Amino acid sequence: MEKLNSVYEPQAVESRLYSWWRDAGYFQPAPGEQPTFTVVLPPPNVTGRLHMGHALTATIEDTLVRWRRMCGEAALWLPGTDHAGISTQVMVERQLVKEGTSREQIGRDAFMQRAWEWTREHGGIIDRQHEALGASLDWSRYRFTLDPVSSRAVREAFVRLYEDGLVYRAFRLINWDWASQTALSDLEVEHRESDGSLWHLAYPVEGSDDVLVVATTRPETMLGDTAVAVHPDDPRYRHLIGRRVILPLTGRKVPIVGDPILVDMNFGTGAVKVTPAHDFNDFEVGKRHDLDLVVVIDKRGKLNENAPERFRGLSVAEAREAVVAALAEAGALVKVEPHKLNLGYSQRTGVVCEPLPSDQWFVRTKPLAQPTIDAVRSGRTKILPEHREGDYFRWMENIHDWCISRQLWWGHRIPAWHCAACSKITVGREDPTACAHCGSTSIEQDHDVLDTWFSSGLWPLTCLGWPDQTADMQRFYPTGLMETGWDILFFWVARMMMFGMYFGGDVPFRTVFLHSMVLGEDGRKMSKMRGNVVDPMELIEKYGADSLRFYLSTMAGQDQGIVFSRARVEGYRNFCNKLWNAARFALMNLEDFGPEELAAYRAQVIEKADVGPLSIADSWILARALEVAIAVDDLFSQYRLDLAAHTVYQFVWYELCDWYLELAKSNLREGAPPADRRATQGTLATVFDLVMRVLHPIIPFITEEIWQRLPRPADAPASLMLAGFPRPRTRDGEKVLELDGPVQRVGAILAEEGTLRAREDMTALVELTTAARSLKAEFKLPPAKRVEVLVRSEDPDVRARVARLHPLVVHLAKLQQLRLMEPHEVAPKEAATEVVRGAEVILPLAGLVDFAAERARLSKDLEKARKEADGLTAKLQNPGFRAKAPADVIAKGEARLVELRDDLERLQATLTRLGG
Secondary structure, eight states, X not given: OOOOOSSOOHHHHHHHHHHHHHHTTTTSOOOSSSOEEEEEOOOOBXXXXXXXXXXXXXXXXXXXXXXXXXXXXXXXXXXXXXXXXXXXXXXXXXXXXXXXXXXXXXXXXXXXXXXHHHHHHHTTHHHHHHHHHTOOOOGGGOEETTSHHHHHHHHHHHHHHHHTTOEEEEEEEEEEETTTTEEEOGGGEEEEEEEEEEEEEEEEBTTSSOEEEEEESOGGGGGGOOEEEEOTTOTTTGGGTTOEEEOTTTXXXXXXXXXXXXXXXXXXXXXXXXXXXXXXXXXXXXHHHXXXXXXXXXXXXXXXXXXXXXXXXXXXXXXXXXXXXHHHXXXXXEEEEEEEEEEEEETTTOOBOEEEEEEEEEEOOHHHHHHHHXXXXXXXXXXXXXXXXXXXXXXXXXXXXXXXXXXXXXXXXXXXEEETTTOOEEEOSSOOSSOTTTOOSOEEEOSOEEOHHHHHHTHHHHTTTTTSOOHHHHHHOSEEEEEEEGGGIIIIIHHHHHHHHHHHSSOSEEEEEEEOOEEOTTXXXXXXXXXXXXOHHHHHHHHOHHXXXXXXXXXXXXXXXXXXXXXXXXXXXXXXXXXXXXXXXXHHTOTTOOHHHHHHHIIIIIISOOOTTSOHHHHHHHHHHHHHHHHHHHHHHTTOHHHHHHHHHHIIIIIIIIIIHHHHHHHHSTTSOHHXXXXXXXXHHHHHHHHHHHHTTTSHHHHHHHHTTSOOOTTSXXXXXXXXXXXXXXXXXXXXXXXXXXXBOHHHHHHSHHHHHHHHHHHHHHHHHHHHHHHHHHTTOOTTOOOEEEEEOOOHHHHHHHHHHHHHHHHHHTOSEEEEOOTTOOOOSSEEEEEETTEEEEEEOTTTOOHHHHHHHHHHHHHHHHHHHHHHHHHHTOHHXXXXXXXXXXXXXXXXXXXXXXXXXXXXXXXXXXXX
């Protein structure tokens, strides 16, 4: 049996194991009729780098895929990348600027060639980083959103939607990103509140001394006003409807219209300026009243030729300042007051978007949204956490048509051709040579490309080969799980739901699991500007992929922001090291325990459920390992990776390592009875096999490396990732655990009389040992100092158990002896006591402690704890502190206060026992 190195070195293990798994084809789903489980990786930008959000996604998905694969399902995890329209184009354009040129100068064909060169040069890095994390993706099915399969799918989807009347072209107001020179959908605009002003402007009424005062947050757009609106029932202005006002600074005369939809007569002055070209609400007013559209801001974000000459060429911010000054000079500025603004920023470039009128392509979304709403309500697709379903319904029930055209060159070019002869549009699956309406050859393809989210919305379909009815499409659609961040529920998940149901005929996934955002250690969103970005690759190189994966798994259940902790990653590295050292101990004691001995153990203990040959510790740890396996399987099925990770962590660290391995040494020592040694070896091999299987989905590398060296049957799978996950089942009325070997009779083992007694004994053993250790520690006695400890109890069952456990407690607590007191024996006056279930554990102190010095020490500790508790109480009761302090700081303070109060009670009780 090959030995483990003395120290676990992730760098020497991880790349070797990953190459083996990948090259052996273990990531590909097994053929056959078994159930399928499909996950599509949210496609990162092709030129992207792995960040903590990616690492969390990959960890969650890989854990669930590995678990399902071990459960015997045909698990398929599909990889790929997104062409990232705006992001990639911006990077290439920056490169061109450095070269002294631009995309317009080099032309579309040359620009596309440069974009492809950029993609090939910078792409693929994140794929290799996913490999470093251990992602068991089926790389043979890799997809790129601009590859031929995706391009064909996107074109088919656009044409079909157009033919069905769900894609249309219209002149509408859209969100314009002047920095990247493209339209954006509503979802790509992030609204933020900021401090601003409300300017009150006076508009003279033509032919009278009347003045209408309007209030606006954008005085520069008054240059494009084409009306003033009032409520038709407002007695102050009813008589003015149909008349005109004179716009200051321009002299243009615009009508006064009555509009009950836009105007609230009880808000402000009851008169509202109307600028249809630069406000979404005003655009609708303009359509209702057939108003002119005067565009005064161009696509560069500057005032154009429709503005008075002195303002032309100014940016919006510059124009605002100049217009306000001019209005004040003209006597048209009534007053200015502070006002909160809700501005829309481009998520891509960060600039404030401008509402501009433009010809764009749209998807009619309401007919697509309703079936997806019904699917979630009926449970065909489940959204977790469940409260996110409410967010989903609110969005989908109030959805607006989706602007899908982008004024970019990098992306899927819209398959529509404009005819110069008849002005009609030809849309086709193939490039036309003539207009489908008039036959003219004077046709030109639309210059725009589709929104990146259009191709991403087809992702579960294109990954499986749609629009062809491929074997993968028939076998793996619908997929089992879509796991992603809650922040793109509407950007992406909703669109996949709409397209999946419309084109695929069914929901695209059965479950949507939404994780939270990973925040910096300062509790804020990670940002290079803030300097709080954490690089997963740096963590992997320093601590190993398994340490990072374990940490992320423990965070996967949070629904709020996940505050990153490097210390916890390091802590889980320590866990991996502890697991490694425990495995080295086990393997050193299993060198003479091979497949035949393992088969004999399983035949007697596992198949016959006879724990009679096992020691108390063996029977207890086997039962606990089986229970943990069952619990983890259940938690995985609930997507509670956090609780699953915590469950195994507690079992391995405390029960297996801290207690069982220490107890097992007596049966493994040289000279121990051969039957006892074989029983403990069988338990050791079985428990470690179970632990490696249960932990493998979370930490695949270290578990594979250990499992390869454990004794196992000759017909065992070549890799742990192909071994069976211990799954509970009921057969013939009995609970069993399915593995790739013999069926383990879990119910019988757990109910066996020897197991039940062992569990009671182990509970008592832990309590007695912990109490004895605690008493020694309380009086600063060295852990190795051998002292006498007394146990007092009148319960005959407890006395029998203590007598049975005597040698084990003496060994574990390092005692001179553990003596049962006679029923009526009086305890020493100078003694310390701990109470456990059914008994008192007593440490005689005579000859061990300087009572005067001990009282002084305890009094000092008591005063120190009291001062800290008083200070913390005052802080927590301070309203100012509670209003400003983060919730986690308050929670930690309250937890510390509970600890201090417990310490005070314990110190006072001890001091009282010593006569203080």
